[in-house]
Amino acid sequence: MSNQQNLVIVGGCGHVGLPLGIVLASRGLSVSLLDIDAAKVEKINAGQMPFREAGAEPVLRQVLGKTLTATTDSQCLRLADVVITVVGTPVDRHLNPTVNELYQSVDGMLQYINDGTLLILRSTVSPGVTKLVYQRIKSLGRDIDLAFCPERIAEGNAMEELVKLPQIVSAFEPAALRRARELFLTIASTVIELSPLEAELAKLFTNSWRYLNFAISNQFYMLAETYGLDFYRIHDAVTREYPRMRSFARAGFAAGPCLLKDTLQLSAFSGNHFFLGHAAMLVNEGLPDFIVTQMRPLGLADKTVAILGMAFKGESDDNRDSLSYKLKKLLEVEAKEVLCTDPYVPDPRLVPLSEALSRAQIFVLGAPHAAYRDLPITADKVVIDIWNYWPGRHAESAQPPIPVAAGGAQS
Ligand SMILES: NC(=O)c1ccc[n+]([C@@H]2O[C@H](COP(=O)([O-])OP(=O)(O)OC[C@H]3O[C@@H](n4cnc5c(N)ncnc54)[C@H](O)[C@@H]3O)[C@@H](O)[C@H]2O)c1
Known part of the structure; x- marks a missing residue:
C-alpha cells in the first residue's frame, strides 16, 4: 500500500483509536483523528496524551503536524482513502445491536465518504453487525470496500502490542480483504484472515476467555479464604514448575470497559445460553461483596477504610466500570468512612495518598499500581490484598511471602 494514503480514524482520540493512529502515522500514512470530544482533540494537537499509554506521547510528538492531526470536523472524511471506525456500535440494554441506530450511524458516515474508500x-x-453494515452499504448502491478488523490490545500496552500481535482481518469481498491485509501489514508482521462472523466471534471469544479465566482464580480465591486458607500458598504450590497451570491467574478485580461487556455480548448472541459467561459474571462482580463480608468481623462501623487504586487495573488511569467503585459503594453503607485514592485517576472525590495513609485503619488494594509497591503501612493496620501484591501483608493469614507466576486479573 502506498504511504501517501489519507486515513481517518472515527473515534480517533479514544483508547483504541489514538494509539492506532499514532502507530499508522509513524509508518508514514497521513492520519486524521476525527472525534466529537473537542477537549481531547485540543490536547492531542498540543502533543499531550489524554490518557496513560506507555510510550505513546514521544511518538505522538514526532508525528504530530507531519503525518498526524486531530480534528472535530467530519469534512476530513471526504479526503479519506481509508476510514477506520472505533466508535462503539449501538446496542440495547440486552446488548443486542439496535439496528435502526446502527444504520443511522453508518448513513451519517457514508454521507461524507467517497465511493472506492476502504471502511x-x-x-x-x-456477531452479525459487519453483515448488517455490508448489506446497508449495498442497499444504498454505494461502492465501499468494507472490512472488520478487531482490536486486541490491552490498554496501556497498545504501542507494543499493535506491532507485535497478529492482526485479524475479515471482509466479504476479496478486494476489501486484500486492502485491509495490506494496511495492517504496514504495522504488524502477521495478518490472519477470517470471515467476518468468525472474526467477530474471535474477538468475543478472546475477551470472554480472559474473563472466565479470571473468574476461575477469583472463585478459587474465595473458596480458599472462606476456609481460612491463604489462596496464594496453594496458587504457588500448583503453578511452580508445573507448565500446565501457567495460565492460572492471580485473583483480583476483573473489570473495565471490555471484558464483562464482551462476555455479555457473546451471551446475547448465544440466546443467553452462555452459562459459563453468566457464572463468570456472578463470580467476578461478586468479589467486592466477598471482601466486605470478610472485613465485617473487623468492626467496620467505627473504622475508616482506604481503597488504594480506583482504576480498573494497575498502572491505568481508566476508571470505567472499575470494581473499586463498587467496593466503595458497598463499604460506604457499613464503614465509618471510606477514603479513595489513586495517583492517576482524575476524580475530584479522591483524597491524596498521604491523607489515606494517615487516617485509615484498614487498607484495601483496589488496583496494584507500582506507586503502592513500598507503602509505609504500619503493622498495626489491616491490609486486604486480593492480588498478593504485598506478600506477607495479607489480612486473613500470616503466611510468609510467596512468589507468584501468572499475571493478575485485569481487563
Ligand atoms: N479499551 C480497550 O482496551 C479496547 C480494546 C479492544 C477493543 N475495544 C473496543 O473498541 C471500541 C472503542 O473503545 P475505546 O476504549 O477506545 O473507547 P473510548 O471511549 O476510549 O474511545 C471512543 C472515542 O470515540 C469518540 N466518539 C464517540 N462517538 C463519536 C462519533 N460519533 N464520532 C466521532 N467520535 C466519536 C469518543 O469521544 C472517544 O474519544 C469499543 O467497541 C471497545 O469495546 C476497546
Whole structure:
C-alpha cells in the first residue's frame, strides 16, 4: 500500500483509536483523528496524551503536524482513502445491536465518504453487525470496500502490542480483504484472515476467555479464604514448575470497559445460553461483596477504610466500570468512612495518598499500581490484598511471602 494514503480514524482520540493512529502515522500514512470530544482533540494537537499509554506521547510528538492531526470536523472524511471506525456500535440494554441506530450511524458516515474508500470496523461488535453494515452499504448502491478488523490490545500496552500481535482481518469481498491485509501489514508482521462472523466471534471469544479465566482464580480465591486458607500458598504450590497451570491467574478485580461487556455480548448472541459467561459474571462482580463480608468481623462501623487504586487495573488511569467503585459503594453503607485514592485517576472525590495513609485503619488494594509497591503501612493496620501484591501483608493469614507466576486479573 502506498504511504501517501489519507486515513481517518472515527473515534480517533479514544483508547483504541489514538494509539492506532499514532502507530499508522509513524509508518508514514497521513492520519486524521476525527472525534466529537473537542477537549481531547485540543490536547492531542498540543502533543499531550489524554490518557496513560506507555510510550505513546514521544511518538505522538514526532508525528504530530507531519503525518498526524486531530480534528472535530467530519469534512476530513471526504479526503479519506481509508476510514477506520472505533466508535462503539449501538446496542440495547440486552446488548443486542439496535439496528435502526446502527444504520443511522453508518448513513451519517457514508454521507461524507467517497465511493472506492476502504471502511474498516474496528470496534468490538455483536456477531452479525459487519453483515448488517455490508448489506446497508449495498442497499444504498454505494461502492465501499468494507472490512472488520478487531482490536486486541490491552490498554496501556497498545504501542507494543499493535506491532507485535497478529492482526485479524475479515471482509466479504476479496478486494476489501486484500486492502485491509495490506494496511495492517504496514504495522504488524502477521495478518490472519477470517470471515467476518468468525472474526467477530474471535474477538468475543478472546475477551470472554480472559474473563472466565479470571473468574476461575477469583472463585478459587474465595473458596480458599472462606476456609481460612491463604489462596496464594496453594496458587504457588500448583503453578511452580508445573507448565500446565501457567495460565492460572492471580485473583483480583476483573473489570473495565471490555471484558464483562464482551462476555455479555457473546451471551446475547448465544440466546443467553452462555452459562459459563453468566457464572463468570456472578463470580467476578461478586468479589467486592466477598471482601466486605470478610472485613465485617473487623468492626467496620467505627473504622475508616482506604481503597488504594480506583482504576480498573494497575498502572491505568481508566476508571470505567472499575470494581473499586463498587467496593466503595458497598463499604460506604457499613464503614465509618471510606477514603479513595489513586495517583492517576482524575476524580475530584479522591483524597491524596498521604491523607489515606494517615487516617485509615484498614487498607484495601483496589488496583496494584507500582506507586503502592513500598507503602509505609504500619503493622498495626489491616491490609486486604486480593492480588498478593504485598506478600506477607495479607489480612486473613500470616503466611510468609510467596512468589507468584501468572499475571493478575485485569481487563
Ligand atoms: N479499551 C480497550 O482496551 C479496547 C480494546 C479492544 C477493543 N475495544 C473496543 O473498541 C471500541 C472503542 O473503545 P475505546 O476504549 O477506545 O473507547 P473510548 O471511549 O476510549 O474511545 C471512543 C472515542 O470515540 C469518540 N466518539 C464517540 N462517538 C463519536 C462519533 N460519533 N464520532 C466521532 N467520535 C466519536 C469518543 O469521544 C472517544 O474519544 C469499543 O467497541 C471497545 O469495546 C476497546
